[in-house]
Amino acid sequence: MHSIIFASSNHHKMHEIQSILKQRIDIKSLKDLHDNQDIPEPYFTLEENALIKAKTIYDRYNQAVFSEDTGLFIDALHGEPGVKSARYALTKKSTLNNVDLVLDLLKNKTHRTAYFKTVICCILPQQTAYFTGYTFGHISSEIKGNSGFGYDGIFTPNTSDKTFAEMDLDSKNSFSHRRQAVDKFAVYLKNVKCID
Numbered sequence: 262m263h264s265i266i267f268a269s270s271n272h273h274k275m276h277e278i279q280s281i282l283k284q285r286i287d288i289k290s291l292k293d294l295h296d297n298q299d300i301p302e303p304y305f306t307l308e309e310n311a312l313i314k315a316k317t318i319y320d321r322y323n324q325a326v327f328s329e330d331t332g333l334f335i336d337a338l339h340g341e342p343g344v345k346s347a348r349y350a351l352t353k354k355s356t357l358n359n360v361d362l363v364l365d366l367l368k369n370k371t372h373r374t375a376y377f378k379t380v381i382c383c384i385l386p387q388q389t390a391y392f393t394g395y396t397f398g399h400i401s402s403e404i405k406g407n408s409g410f411g412y413d414g415i416f417t418p419n420t421s422d423k424t425f426a427e428m429d430l431d432s433k434n435s436f437s438h439r440r441q442a443v444d445k446f447a448v449y450l451k452n453v454k455c456i457d
């Protein structure tokens with residue numbers, strides 16, 4: 262196999278995944294394919310949403326594909342935003358953006374533990390496989406740092422005193438939820454002889 266489609270248009274995710282896989286396989290994002298059609302994410306687990314994204318694109322192109330779904334699970338919010346991480350503020354009918362809403366909901370809360378979970382779903386002809394990664398940490402009281410994306414500015418991993426947004430890409434990629442899932446995915450691609 263020479264290339265694989267990444268069922269996403271998120272250039273931050275694409276950049277992180279490419280820099281972890283270091284060009285061992287040619288990845289084409291939906292943007293590269295000029296595909297702007299929305300993919301549904303209607304389910305209650307990352308696994309189900311990752312599967313429907315991968316399956317939708319596999320059926321559209323009949324080519325090897327992988328998708329990725331990530332959520333931030335905050336203990337004091339009973340696991341929210343979780344699977345709703347991308348549209349959290351909309352689901353709460355809030356005028357705040359996702360990050361400001363989380364900070365607002367956690368105002369005055371001292372118990373701020375949280376984790377990121379990434380699920381990758383890969384569909385090759387005749388086989389579907391999943392790869393998972395986690396980062397455990399806590400939500401800071403304010404946004405810190407300018408790198409990264411999404412909730413990076415308010416999430417400090419347990420192994421660091423910096424938020425993900427205060428780290429450079431290589432530091433985040435050295436241990437993140439996405440890194441762990443992509444590492445397992447890379448071993449799989451190697452076993453099925455898609456990369457060296």
Ligand code: IMP
Nearest residue numbers: 329330331332333346347410411412413
């Ligand atoms: P999705 O996986 O594209 O549905 O993204 C879920 C939400 O989590 C989006 O708001 C992303 O911006 C955010 N997100 C995904 N991965 C990360 C990450 O590594 N750091 C911070 N936020 C993330």
